[in-house]
């Protein structure tokens with residue numbers, strides 16, 4: 603039972619009283635309370651791997667803002683970490699893998715992780731967050747989103763060994779030895795599907811696949827190395843958890859050119875970045891899918907009246923139709939003032955309510 607199911611209704615493209623909103627990286631460095639908890643934990647990995655801390659920081663943004671969903675506090679790199687690649691985080695330089703996957707011998711050693719026990723800290727955190735979100739009668743305040751990286755995005759980190767600008771290792775492997783990249787992707791597809799299934803079993807209400815690096819691929823390469831494995835992950839989850847009907851959001855950063863292809867992946871909703879026009883995107887993907895997005899995160903650095911104008915423009919672009927989930931086009935910037943987030947959330951809720959009231963349900967535009 604959920605006190606607020608607006609987000610889940612929007613994912614099903616059912617009518618809602620207002621447009622639901624949550625924020626990518628909503629529990630993160632722009633919040634002083636997050637930085638405080640991270641300092642207590644010692645470092646990012648200690649924070650993420652401890653279900654008590656993970657629960658605490660997952661709830662922090664919901665205590666501040668009336669957000670319509672919580673997202674599990676974790677990271678996409680949990681999966682390659684569980685494969686034994688030796689993940690560390692250095693302040694400033696981001697994630698590093700001690701054992702990147704660079705050749706055939708490295709690939710031969712790779713194994714899909716046993717979710718239990720390797721990733722039990724994630725499923726434990728999900729169960730604990732669900733408890734913390736519910737009142738004495740078991741009514742949940744808001745739905746909980748689980749997530750994974752896409753097989754391709756995980757492969758980028760596994761082969762490059764960390765953050766990178768030019769993707770030189772994985773792209774040279776992709777063109778010279780596509781069979782090797784395909785082997786990594788096949789393994790990741792299995793691992794990601796198992797991981798998402800375990801998150802469903804632990805109690806998430808929706809799932810998101812972050813394809814952060816799909817947009818760096820050439821057109822043909824995108825279809826084969828990013829999109830096809832995502833579609834296989836979704837098919838596996840659907841086949842093994844058919845009764846659960848857990849909605850899946852696919853977000854390919856820089857994927858605006860490929861919306862029709864992404865819409866055929868089996869996803870229930872597509873996340874879009876700020877390069878996309880929501881009016882055109884809605885028309886292109888048709889009536890079967892919801893859309894999530896897409897304010898430029900940098901808008902939140904502008905004064906509040908500008909933030910409100912930009913929020914209204916995004917809501918107007920989608921229009922009063924069912925199936926919009928408001929979000930940023932990518933993760934919130936660490937330098938964002940928290941009170942600017944409050945302005946954004948408030949404007950999404952009030953303006954989207956007014957937008958629906960102005961548009962009669964009998965208006966053919968509404969049901970188009």
Ligand code: 1CP
Pocket residue numbers: 625626627628629630631640646673674675676677678679696697749764765766812814932933
């Ligand atoms: O210093 C810190 O406190 C760590 C910053 C941080 C945070 C807050 C990292 C390190 N991960 C996270 C949490 C996180 N990561 C979430 C939590 C849920 C939420 O609130 O949204 C999620 C969904 C992620 C997913 C993630 N991690 C992605 C995909 C989404 C995206 O932003 O594109 C990626 C690419 C990562 C890798 C990663 N983890 C952390 C950093 C700094 C990075 C990026 C490294 C790079 O630049 O390549």
